[in-house]
């Protein structure tokens with residue numbers, strides 16, 4: 001049963017290559033098959049090739065999708081999102097338009113803490129309902145897997161509630177979620193002036209529950225002035241590692257504060273944001289081959305001008321990733337296409353480099369490099385037909401939702 005052929009692809013952008021994250025010149029190699037076709041069976045990719053080599057293999061029971069000279073890519077893998085929250089912060093967007101900064105709003109009790117108040121008041125069911133709406137947005141922008149963080153609960157029960165909502169979204173929508181525990185997002189109001197008490201709660205109660213209930217694969221910490229110090233972050237991340245969680249770190253976003261060095265010291269999988277990272281921070285990442293996750297949509301949306309130094313990171317041989325940082329505050333953006341546009345215009349990554357960063361490299365950072373991120377036989381059939389004739393048009397015709405059809409596990413999850 002269930003075999004599907006996609007034929008007549010102007011470019012089949014396979015990203016086939018070494019079975020590891022791509023660095024340096026490799027980022028520019030997309031392994032494109034012109035006039036390509038592919039065969040999917042039982043939710044897996046069976047074969048990719050030139051049209052002439054695939055078409056003779058089509059059997060009578062095979063459903064055929066004519067891409068009509070459009071391009072075909074793997075689904076985007078968004079390696080940094082906060083997609084479960086209640087309410088939104090359009091009010092703060094307006095305040096920023098009137099001159100307030102992201103940091104000022106947070107200091108005045110808004111920002112992350114405002115979403116925490118709303119999320120605590122919401123039930124798991126309510127979080128799943130709003131989460132499903134965002135899942136649809138991701139899919140129609142061509143994203144098929146997201147990394148998903150908790151971090152708006154900040155009590156034992158509210159963090160578990162968020163992670164359970166993420167698990168349900170993974171089960172009940174076509175989008176795949178990779179869960180990350182971010183109990184260390186900010187120090188909640190009730191622990192004001194007692195951050196060490198809150199770190200105790202994370203280490204002694206939250207992390208053990210998260211691990212026992214198998215609710216997260218990664219642990220993340222917001223290492224920043226006004227959030228968690230390097231020492232506090234270290235304590236949390238070491239405890240997480242001992243429980244078998246892998247590590248991601250929000251590092252050097254608003255200030256340069258040792259987050260990159262900490263990520264390297266602990267062998268974190270990724271260090272994320274890095275807008276303020278300098279050459280020495282980059283050398284630290286390089287020393288432990290930490291993957292940088294660059295989040296240009298949050299720079300755009302908080303109205304900053306300072307993007308991460310992607311070129312220096314690529315020159316240092318790092319396996320860069322581009323992600324959206326979707327969240328209600330700094331980045332109400334689900335579109336990896338917008339992230340690609342900003343990667344090219346603001347960070348001077350070529351369209352090919354940005355696509356590698358948004359697919360195969362992201363997949364490896366989530367421990368799923370053998371499953372997703374490229375169109376190669378044996379991998380999951382997460383495939384997107386975009387309404388463009390050339391892959392460079394994805395980011396160039398900016399602000400459009402290009403996907404014409406999205407397949408997850410070989411099944412149609414969205415079509416225009």
Ligand code: NIG
Nearest residue numbers: 112222298325327328329330
């Ligand atoms: O990645 N930096 C910390 N956390 C988020 C922002 C979350 C929020 O503003 O609600 C980020 O930018």
Ligand code: FE
Nearest residue numbers: 080082250325
């Ligand atoms: Fe984030």
